[in-house]
Amino acid sequence: MQAFDFAAPTSVSQALGLATTGSAYLAGGTTLVDLMKLDVMGPVHVIDINGLPLAGVTTQSDGLHIGALSRMSDVALDPNVTSQFPVVAQALLASASPQIRNMASIGGNLLQRTRCDYFRDTTTPCNKRQPGSGCPAQTGVNRTHAILGTSTSCAATHASDLAVALVAMGASVRLQGQSGQRTVALDGFYQLPGTTPNVENVLQPGELIIDVVLPPLPWATTSSYLKIRDRQSYEFALTSVALAVELTGATITDARVAVGGVATTPLRLPAVEAALRGRPATTATYQAAATNAATGAKPLSQNGFKVTLVQRAIVRALVELVGA
Amino acid sequence: MADGLSRRHFFGRAAAVSAGLAVGVPTATPDLAAAAGPPGTIPVSFTVNGTGRTLQLDPRVTLLDALRERLNLTGTKKGCDRGQCGACTVHVDGRRVLSCLTLAAATQGRAVTTVEGLASNGTLTPVQQAFVDNDGMQCGFCTSGQVMSATALITEGRGSTADEIREWMSGNICRCGCYTNIVAAIQQAQGA
Numbered sequence: 001m002q003a004f005d006f007a008a009p010t011s012v013s014q015a016l017g018l019a020t021t022g023s024a025y026l027a028g029g030t031t032l033v034d035l036m037k038l039d040v041m042g043p044v045h046v047i048d049i050n051g052l053p054l055a056g057v058t059t060q061s062d063g064l065h066i067g068a069l070s071r072m073s074d075v076a077l078d079p080n081v082t083s084q085f086p087v088v089a090q091a092l093l094a095s096a097s098p099q100i101r102n103m104a105s106i107g108g109n110l111l112q113r114t115r116c117d118y119f120r121d122t123t124t125p126c127n128k129r130q131p132g133s134g135c136p137a138q139t140g141v142n143r144t145h146a147i148l149g150t151s152t153s154c155a156a157t158h159a160s161d162l163a164v165a166l167v168a169m170g171a172s173v174r175l176q177g178q179s180g181q182r183t184v185a186l187d188g189f190y191q192l193p194g195t196t197p198n199v200e201n202v203l204q205p206g207e208l209i210i211d212v213v214l215p216p217l218p219w220a221t222t223s224s225y226l227k228i229r230d231r232q233s234y235e236f237a238l239t240s241v242a243l244a245v246e247l248t249g250a251t252i253t254d255a256r257v258a259v260g261g262v263a264t265t266p267l268r269l270p271a272v273e274a275a276l277r278g279r280p281a282t283t284a285t286y287q288a289a290a291t292n293a294a295t296g297a298k299p300l301s302q303n304g305f306k307v308t309l310v311q312r313a314i315v316r317a318l319v320e321l322v323g324a
Numbered sequence: 325m326a327d328g329l330s331r332r333h334f335f336g337r338a339a340a341v342s343a344g345l346a347v348g349v350p351t352a353t354p355d356l357a358a359a360a361g362p363p364g365t366i367p368v369s370f371t372v373n374g375t376g377r378t379l380q381l382d383p384r385v386t387l388l389d390a391l392r393e394r395l396n397l398t399g400t401k402k403g404c405d406r407g408q409c410g411a412c413t414v415h416v417d418g419r420r421v422l423s424c425l426t427l428a429a430a431t432q433g434r435a436v437t438t439v440e441g442l443a444s445n446g447t448l449t450p451v452q453q454a455f456v457d458n459d460g461m462q463c464g465f466c467t468s469g470q471v472m473s474a475t476a477l478i479t480e481g482r483g484s485t486a487d488e489i490r491e492w493m494s495g496n497i498c499r500c501g502c503y504t505n506i507v508a509a510i511q512q513a514q515g516a
Contacts, residue, residue, distance in 0.1 A: 001384045003364065003382075003384065004383060004384070005364070005383065006366055006383035006427075006429050008429075008430075008432065026427065026430060028425075029425050029426060029427060029430065030407060030422075030425050033386070033425045033426070033427060034406055034407055034425055036384075037405070037406065038406075046383065046427075048427075048429065048430050050430060073419075096495070097410065097494055097495025097496075098420060098473070098476070098477070098480075098482075098492055098494075098495050099410060099413055099420050099421050099422045099473065099495045100407065100422065100425075100495065102419045102420060102421050103421050103422065103425065103426070232490075232491075232494075233490070233491050233494035234494040234495055
């Protein structure tokens, strides 16, 4: 691990004032400390933000606010989250392990780095870690990689379950920088890799995530998160589905669908939502809608199964949530 | 904040990892920038198993290494050292966490409990006794992490079924494969 100096500010303004070239904010540390040990990240200044007053879930006029330093385990059990947004609680409990959920913050979860083995291995090229060095996943070991939103520079998936649920719910993040505060829809927060996979989101240097805002969505009480993985627990998604459905009688009047594990960003699927809207809640409807899930997919040598898997996962999630 | 990175600085800091240990009452929120100590080190005060400790640490030192190498509390094990196996599980302020992914400097003012802090006056806790009674181990390397996680699981009120125990113990890997006996041990401890 590279040497760094350490500071523990107690206010947002102090933290922002300390941020400079080569600095990194430390919250739960489950990504940062891991990647510093692997020499994938090497900040020379570590700013411990755990003393900042950014934890807690509060109900405000524009929706439910989840403080960026709230821990995954606390948010997963928060009564407002579990009652109003079951999909968010389920996505959190499907993530990582109890120990990691006690440590990891909500802001850090959204900013976690990909699990692509080439990114994590400094002996191999990786355009995300070292721009211009190449992407061995294009022809190498790519079974867990993305089929959507990829480029010839990068096919790494975004690893967060929470982000998939939040994108489905139309959540936004409030960002605080030296020059002020701004609100960004999470759907537009993440950036496709294109030719610059090292740029993963619109966060500016030194900017902090203050909180996540979940706008009211009354029918999100009928929502769920389905995660398909190689082992039952403590594993990243091969594919996942965040789902909410508004039912009027036996008709789907509105729906939210986002998927994880198959794309380079958490991916909302408007075409699938549109194909569900106004249709009877039947397996035939689900299957027809799901055919829109992988439009434009570019499978690599080992991950073609995800094209089928993501469609079947959407159908299964709908059957389990709404019934056939 | 301080300086950039240089080769000389790096070795200076690396050497400082082995600097001295002070045992005493935690100091009140020290001013890190003004703290005395070997160059590149910072004072970290926290409670370990009920006793206040102050260490002068390179900020790179993890809680796991501080416990094992500086405080000689070797009950907490270093398995993967990457947050993937759970052997290093300890409690910080009563919550189970991975000490390998926790910087010791970030535990300033917090209360740490390790496996050495469970038994009192030689009497094992119900969880520890249940692991013995049910043979919940083979090589034993993962056991202290399993015990710390199982202790937390019971406090959290989790594990009403065997499947739920498996889910809420999934952060602790046992490569000997003693899972059946570990689940049995936890079920015994839940009834204790």
